[in-house]
Amino acid sequence: MSVLDLARPEILALQAYSSARREAAQAAVMLNANEAPWPPSGNLPETRALSLNRYPEPQPQALIERLAELYGVGSSHVLVTRGSDEAIDLLLRAFCRPGVDAIALSPPTFGMYAVCAAVQGAERIEVALDAQFGLDVQALCESLPASVKLVFLCSPNNPTGACVPLVDIERIAYALRGRALVIVDEAYIEFADLPSASGLIAHHTNLGVLRTLSKAWALAGARIGCLLAGTEIIALLRKILAPYPLSTPSVAAALAALTAAGMSLTRQRIALTIAERERMAIALKRLPAVLDVLPSRANFLCVQFEDASRAYRTLLSGGVVVRDVSRQPALGGCLRLSIGTREENSRLLELLIRGEAAA
Numbered sequence: 001m002s003v004l005d006l007a008r009p010e011i012l013a014l015q016a017y018s019s020a021r022r023e024a025a026q027a028a029v030m031l032n033a034n035e036a037p038w039p040p041s042g043n044l045p046e047t048r049a050l051s052l053n054r055y056p057e058p059q060p061q062a063l064i065e066r067l068a069e070l071y072g073v074g075s076s077h078v079l080v081t082r083g084s085d086e087a088i089d090l091l092l093r094a095f096c097r098p099g100v101d102a103i104a105l106s107p108p109t110f111g112m113y114a115v116c117a118a119v120q121g122a123e124r125i126e127v128a129l130d131a132q133f134g135l136d137v138q139a140l141c142e143s144l145p146a147s148v149k150l151v152f153l154c155s156p157n158n159p160t161g162a163c164v165p166l167v168d169i170e171r172i173a174y175a176l177r178g179r180a181l182v183i184v185d186e187a188y189i190e191f192a193d194l195p196s197a198s199g200l201i202a203h204h205t206n207l208g209v210l211r212t213l214s215k216a217w218a219l220a221g222a223r224i225g226c227l228l229a230g231t232e233i234i235a236l237l238r239k240i241l242a243p244y245p246l247s248t249p250s251v252a253a254a255l256a257a258l259t260a261a262g263m264s265l266t267r268q269r270i271a272l273t274i275a276e277r278e279r280m281a282i283a284l285k286r287l288p289a290v291l292d293v294l295p296s297r298a299n300f301l302c303v304q305f306e307d308a309s310r311a312y313r314t315l316l317s318g319g320v321v322v323r324d325v326s327r328q329p330a331l332g333g334c335l336r337l338s339i340g341t342r343e344e345n346s347r348l349l350e351l352l353i354r355g356e357a358a359a
């Protein structure tokens with residue numbers, strides 16, 4: 001059985017749009033895409049070399065090769081997308097028939113899996129995390145209905161911060177072979193100091209891994225993410241990708257970040273973020289208003305407060321905004337605090353300490 005048997009038949013049958021740039025990427029005279037032949041007016045010095053009057057490569061080869069090298073996979077296993085958000089949406093659209101198919105997810109987790117499922121009209125099967133925020137591996141392996149086509153595993157999980165061990169990922173992928181595609185979202189894996197599941201995609205055709213340059217690589221504004229998966233899945237999703245999803249300046253910014261110098265700086269910043277995360281976890285646990293700090297392997301901490309809305313207001317009135325996750329299942333009283341610079345983190349701590357003193 002091919003993993004494509006899981007895909008929507010109408011997408012398999014679809015004749016993809018063939019963009020002009022795909023048909024002929026370079027020629028001395030470019031008259032095939034109804035572009036302007038001159039640079040844009042107000043051409044900024046920083047973008048002058050980028051030929052912004054031309055449509056970009058739909059899947060820029062240089063970036064694909066760089067990402068493939070970075071993630072240790074072959075270049076035919078990489079689909080570059082507008083953030084990993086777009087890859088989640090593409091997967092839903094390619095694999096879930098509205099009103100028929102479903103996804104499985106383990107709340108509390110990243111909200112976009114549910115949003116993309118709702119937009120596509122796919123049902124949501126929830127297999128909640130256990131009391132320690134661990135995955136219910138057995139339930140995912142043994143009790144999903146046949147309608148489930150995609151299983152999202154978030155590792156490290158947003159917003160709880162825990163990782164799914166590779167043995168569990170492999171067990172789930174093996175149990176669901178021929179039945180569902182398992183997608184491991186590794187948006188924060190750089191902060192976990194653990195191996196990626198990307199090494200498993202060669203052994204499991206029903207496994208895909210989401211990566212992004214938005215977090216550790218400090219490029220959230222460029223919107224560059226990717227899906228690593230078997231070549232059949234990559235080719236299928238390319239059929240439904242927008243004709244020119246990646247803007248030229250974003251691709252240039254990504255390539256600049258992925259040079260040797262960029263990588264060295266990123267490694268230093270990851271180490272700094274991890275050190276700050278550990279410092280903050282210890283300091284927060286000492287505050288009387290803090291009931292719990294979940295162990296995190298990401299660039300954030302999920303913190304349970306005695307009174308989360310009070311802590312939220314204290315921080316906001318001091319100019320610090322954090323994420324209220326208290327309405328998510330099992331996260332009553334919790335706020336998610338991103339790890340910023342040392343100064344930003346210290347400011348957050350001071351505000352909480354002062355807020356306690358004033359109470």
Ligand SMILES: Cc1ncc(COP(=O)(O)O)c(C=O)c1O
Nearest residue numbers: 083084085110158187212214225
């Ligand atoms: C777990 C997870 N996956 C994916 C994303 C989306 O990231 P992006 O679209 O910026 O790559 C986020 C963003 O916060 C996230 O937390």
